[in-house]
Amino acid sequence: MKVKMILPALTEAISPHWRPIKYSLFPPLGLATIAAFFQLDDEIVIQDEHIEAIDLEDEPDLVVIQVYITSAYRAYELADYYRQRGIYVALGGLHVTALPEEASLHADTIFIGPGEDTWPQFLKHWQVGKPEKVYVSRERSLIDLPKIRRDLIKRHLYLVPNSIVVSRGCPHHCDFCYKESFFKGGKSFYTETVDRALEEIAELPGRHLFFLDDHLFGDTRFASGLFDGMKGMGRVWQAAGTVHAVLQPNLLEKAVESGLRSLFIGFETLNSTNLRQQHKYHNLNRDYTEAIRRLHDLGVMINGSFVFGMDEDDETVFDRTVEWAINNGIETATFHILTPYPGTDLYQRMATENRLTSDNWDLYDTRHVVFQPNKMTAEVLEAGYLCAYRDFYRWNAIFQSVSTKNTWEQKLRHLIYAGAWKKFEFLWDLIIRAEQVNKVLPMLESVLDGFGKKSAIAIIA
Template identity: 70%
Template sequence: MRVKMILPALTEATSPFFRPIKYSLFPPLGLATLAGYLDPDDEVTVTDEHVQKVDTSDEPDLVVIQVYITSARRAYELADLYRARGVRVCLGGLHVTSLPDEAARHADTIFCGPGEDTWPRFLADLRAGRPAARYDSSERTLAALPPVRRDLIARERYLVPNSIVVSRGCPHVCDFCYKEAFFEGGKSFYTQTVDAALAEIDRLPGRHLYFLDDHLFGNARFASALFDGMRGMGRLWQAAGTVKAVLNPGLLEKAVESGLRSLFVGFETVNAGNLTEQRKWQNIDRDYGAVVRRLRDNGVMVNGSFVFGMDEDDPSVFDRTVEWAIGQGIETATFHILTPYPGTRLYDRMAKADRLLHSEWDRYDTRTVVFKPAKMTAQQLEDGYWRAYRDFYRWGSILRGAATKPTLRGKTRHVAYAGGWKKFEPAWDVVIRAKRAGRALPLLEATLSGFGSRPARSEPHREPEPVSVS
């Protein structure tokens, strides 16, 4: 059987503001994982439209397309093209799960929820000549997960080819998160066995890893055992975690000992009222300043995540957030406009209150306002979002953030990482378009290797004032 798997380009990746570095970070692990269930004699290809063109002149027997909200238009276009030729088309992913009836109009078979139980069932049904039109996930386990087909990934096209996922979902229930809709009907957080996760890590070449798990620290017992097993491997790794996880005594230290050098932390908002509104329970009554200090004292770089546009936000939120992040010495920040994705409680609440502006999914990209804000205009929200990025990544801001570090080495690392991420994009553009993103990996490893040890307080240093959202 000839199988073609496609990750269509997100709309924003084809816009005039396309940032090649953002869309050339990670290979499509979800599709490569599904490919592991195919028979050895099946011919399979994986095409990521962010880094290569989709060749539609071929004649596969089966086309599998992963759909996100802002790639839906392109996904349906490709699906319709292949179906018109008589090719069986399967659609799955977050958007398909949220709006299955919409997706079903463009597919022979749709998949709702995770694919570890539904995809093998479909393959068995297909080979028996009786594939169903829809498969809904209910059994949640990674026990029989085959090795990821990394041989199908063009490693040289990605800055972080060694991305890995060892769990599914998240134990938290934030109102704006897609996760609850995607995992409806079964467990919404579960992990591999520690041995299976370590075996997958052991198969990866080089030193650097990036855990793409929604919350690697979500099961403290699993995370602790995983970090114990990784100790001594010589890895340098990055991941995502919550403020609650960072404050968990002992777990962060184990992570650092096993190679953690950078953590994406969901601070989300500096307004306490927003946390209750969005059911972000894990952040309530947490001292964000203590979180940053704890990470910095353990030599871990911080990528702070912030969401603008929650109901307690007014036009002052942008400057206050940026100033706090700079003052804390956060190396990189990721800003988002609150986006009510279909299938979430936030979407339902906005729809009921008639606050949604439209259903043009291409614009649900966390950079465009698609709802009526409570305490500012839509234009103020969008302008503030772009201003926050400009202000945080000005050279003056980068140098101010670097000045919070107690050593010259720490200051230099801060400037190198923050500046390299945002200020050298023309150079990144050349490297990525030449399909040599992987050549930059040694530079990333060299930068990260400077983190991970407790900084000596050899220079006078005044801590910025902490912000508590209690």
């Protein structure tokens, strides 16, 4: 059987001016995971439109497309193209789960929720010529899954080819989280065994790892066992965690000993009422400043996430948040406009209150306002969001944040990491177009590791 798997490009990933590096970071692990359920003699091709043009002249027997909200229209366009040619099309992913009736108009089969239990069912039905229209995930487990088909990934086109996922979902339930609806109907957080995760890590080449788990620290026993097992592997890794996890005694120290050098943290808002309204209770009454101090004292850089437009936010929230992040020495930050994704509690609440202003999924990219804010206009919210990015990544702001570090090595590390990430987009564009992204990985490893035994001058040169 010939199988074509496609990850369509997100609308915001396509720019006529440059190619943002963040869309060339990670390979499509979801598709590579599904590919493992097929027979070894099946001909499988994975195409990621973020890093290559989609070949539309092929003749597969089955087309599988992963759909996010801002790739939905492109995904439907591709699905309709193949179906018009008589080729069977299956759609899955977050947006399909959120809006199955919409997605079913463009597919022969749709998958709702995670696919580890439903794809084996589909393939059995396919073999006898009786695939069903809808498959709904209910049995959630990562035990005894076949190994992910990393051989199908074009490693050289990604900055971080060693991305890895060892759990699914998150133990917390925030109103605005898109993943919440994806895991309805079954377990919303579960992990691999520690031994299985360590085996996969051991098989990955090089030093660098990026855990794409929504909350790697979500199961303390699993995380502790994983970090113990990773000691001595010589890895340098990045992941996502929470303020609560950082403040737990001993767990962060174990992570650092095993190679943690950068952590994505969802601070989201500095307002406790906002946290309560969005049910982000695990951030309530947590000392953000103490969490930052712990991370920096242990040599871990921070990518802080902040969301603008919650009901207690007014036009002063942008300057206050940026100033706070700079003064606390946060190395990089991602800012978002609150976005009520379909299927979330936030979306339902906004719909009930008649506050939704658009159903154009291309605008649901956390860069546009698609609802009526409570304490400011939509125009002020969008303008403030853009100003926050501009102000946080000004050179003088970067140098001010760098000045909070105690040693010259820490200062230089911060400067290179923040500057390279946001101030040289034209250079990243050239590297991406030349298909040389993976050549930058050794520098990333050195910066994350505080340059190791190499001198800072050698790294810059």
